[in-house]
Amino acid sequence: MSADLPAISERTLAEGPAVHDHPLLDRLYRARGVTAAVELDSQLKHLLPWQSLKGIDAAVDLLQQALQHRWRVLIVGDYDVDGATSTTLAVEALSAFGLDVDFLLPNRFEYGYGLSPEIVELALQQAPDLIITVDNGIASLDGVAAAKAAGVKVLVTDHHLPGEQLPDANAVLNPNQPGCKFPSKAACGCTVMFYLLIAWRARLRESGWFEQGHREPALADWLDLVALATVADVVPLDANNRRLVQQGLARIRAGRARPGILALFEVAGRDWRHARSQDFGFVVGPRLNAAGRLDDMTVGVQTLLARDPAQARQRAAELDALNRERRSIERSMLVDAERYLDDLSDLENRNGHVLFEADWHEGVIGILASRVKDRVHRPVIAMAASDNGLLKGSARSIAGFHLRDGLDWMASQCPGLLRKFGGHAMAAGLTIEAERLDELRQWFDRAVSELCEPEALIPTIVTDGELQAAELNLETALLLETAGPWGQNFPEPRFHGRWRIESQRIVGEHHLKLELSDPNGQVVDAIAFNIEPSIWPTQKPYLDGVYQLQCNRYRGRESVQLVFNDLAPRD
Known part of the structure; x- marks a missing residue:
């Protein structure tokens, strides 16, 4: 997190009548394009035929x-x-x-x-x-x-x-x-x-x-799988997908999910009784994916197929260990990527980045591309060496550049450059001959320059505006927790505001624990993960930040907490 925030813009509301009785939820839903209350009805009878x-x-x-x-x-x-x-x-x-x-x-x-x-x-x-x-x-x-x-x-x-x-x-x-x-x-x-x-x-x-x-x-018995897949595969949460996810979450919260999914929550230290869609993307999904990235996804399927809870926990523990190994590999690769970016004299002039190191792990390059993409706000391809003189790549994009269309454009402009490619708007895979790496760098940068609107390359944080003092409470946090499901193209609500810093301390290695007060003197707990140690803690009295309002559960106690995605000190 830098000392300055990117530009902040607020979501615009869809025109039309109210879609929810609660004023805050009505604002959030209409800002995400909901135009009719039936879109929020999660009953299976509303599934598309x-x-x-x-x-x-x-x-x-x-x-x-x-x-x-x-x-x-x-x-x-x-x-x-x-x-x-x-x-x-x-x-x-x-x-x-x-x-x-x-x-x-x-x-x-x-x-x-x-x-x-x-x-x-x-x-x-x-x-x-x-x-x-x-x-x-x-x-x-x-x-x-x-x-x-x-x-x-x-x-x-x-x-x-x-x-x-x-x-x-x-x-x-x-x-x-x-x-x-x-x-x-x-x-x-x-x-x-x-x-x-x-x-x-x-x-x-x-x-x-x-x-x-x-x-x-009873097909509903398998909705926990459908919900997990929908969120973890980062497909847009349209009304149909939201119904499937909501129904799957309801089964998990009721303890009616398969033992393997419940075990994956447990090895991660998460309470499945309070499962959220975000847990699929950040808790359960990465542990399952670790099997396919580092070993063999068969162990992941065996975890999901397990009927005995003890066997499911054993399999889930194997996946958790693989995920820890994956994180260690990722950290090492990220150091290499940051060194590449630091040495790049024309970083600001590159619209598309292609990164490669000979010893990078093929199973982790997708995560690496995503991490670098978030840092530089540019489409990124991370490459790893494969067999027979080939390089395999995993690409991640930003809103405004359709990856598969971009790769298709490259294939038409430079026939033979891409041996294989495929994917979606935001994620894709490709294979090239090793000696054509420099060509790939040139053509990918050109594809982004040609096909991406310049405005999309300017980092912008989109928020849901500011919360009123009366809304900064546990009741609102619990309301937001169950109001989703949140995910791709239906993002979890984020708010922005200015706060006075009452106290601050480092917890863990790179996390910042805060007590903040608003202009009315109301004090609230907050946390920011992976802060920049050269900036925080700060001597300045205020901060501007973008946060999510969440319920913090600790030793059986529930309290409201601001979780900052971006923040910057202010005088």
């Missing part, structure tokens, strides 16, 4: 055939949280419907991402009749072709943006494929799989299947 998903009938047909002919079904997932939860959902739910199901997760260091021909060769050892991809497959043209050539049917379920050509699968389910009219393009991979289950259940109900003595699975 499955019928508008292109390919849904063909996908259900395949499941029907698998059930009728007793096919062996193999789930091929991805090595991130969305992939692990999608795999768990597919294995458990399809088994509950009566299918013979197993799963295969590619090791990112041996096989890379998606249904590649190499993964198909490995999958064929299990003699599947049907391969179902979850959270991948939309770009796996060669892999799908290899599977079909071997006589295996393929059902692709994915949510990533497709290329110009779709795989020749027996069915493709992806809300982002051309011609799909499903309104929520922000569905994650786990949600796509969940919708396939909803559609299949409807088909079985219609045929009278469950009236013939077959047990009907």
Whole structure:
């Protein structure tokens, strides 16, 4: 945190009638684009209908055939949280419907991402009749072709943006494929799989299947997985996604989640009874992701599949240890990245940054890119050495620059530069030949310069304005805690203000504990994490800052606390 704050702007409210009875919540919701109260209703009856998903009938047909002919079904997932939860959902739910199901997760260091021909060769050892991809497959043209050539049917379920050509699968389910009219393009991979289950259940109900003595699975039992995937995969929280997350959170808070998720809360020292959507992104998600980043995501899926609480806790402890190792590696890599930035004479003139060190860990470069992106407020690609003279990269962006579109532009402008690429607006992956690193640096900087509006490159903090003195209390903090779920494109409320510093001290290594007073003399506790030790503590009497109003729980006591994201001392 620097001595100066970036420019602050306040969110503008959507025009129209009130959407909530509480004045503060009404202001917050309308500032996030909510225009009707029904958008805030989390009941499952308001979920978008499955019928508008292109390919849904063909996908259900395949499941029907698998059930009728007793096919062996193999789930091929991805090595991130969305992939692990999608795999768990597919294995458990399809088994509950009566299918013979197993799963295969590619090791990112041996096989890379998606249904590649190499993964198909490995999958064929299990003699599947049907391969179902979850959270991948939309770009796996060669892999799908290899599977079909071997006589295996393929059902692709994915949510990533497709290329110009779709795989020749027996069915493709992806809300982002051309011609799909499903309104929520922000569905994650786990949600796509969940919708396939909803559609299949409807088909079985219609045929009278469950009236013939077959047990009907309760799909709501898997909403904890869908909620975790939605937040951890950082997809926009549109109304449909918020309903799914809210329902999943309700199950967790009631202790009705799977043992593995509850165990992940516990090893992190968090109380699942007060679970928030932010815990998926900052507590549970990173521990699951650590398996795919450093080892094998199979242990993550095994944690989620565990039915015995003791086994779940053991697995969760393994993931927690991997996450600590990941943080240690990340800290070392961040030192290298900061050295690169400090040595860069034209830092302010670079619009896109490409970083590389020969010994960087391929599984951690995505986190590194995100950390550097936050520091320099520029799109960043972090590269790591791979096999056969190739470099693999993970990119993170800022609002205003669509990463996948930018990479697509680079591929068209400089054919052959990118061996492979794919992703979303804010995150993407790519592969290049090692000798073309300097070219990548030039073209990425040029892509950002060409495609990103200059205003987007100016750091700005967007807040929800100031809170009144009467709102600075525990009641408001608890209200905000349950008013979400907050996440991507529906951010947790942040407020700004000026405070008098009554006391300040360092806790831990780099955290600042404060007592502050407002102009009315009301005193409130506050904390700022990872402060700049050359600035804090300060001799100045005031501070300007941007904060979140939260409930601090300690030894059974609840109190209100300001958690500062940015702050600067003032005279």
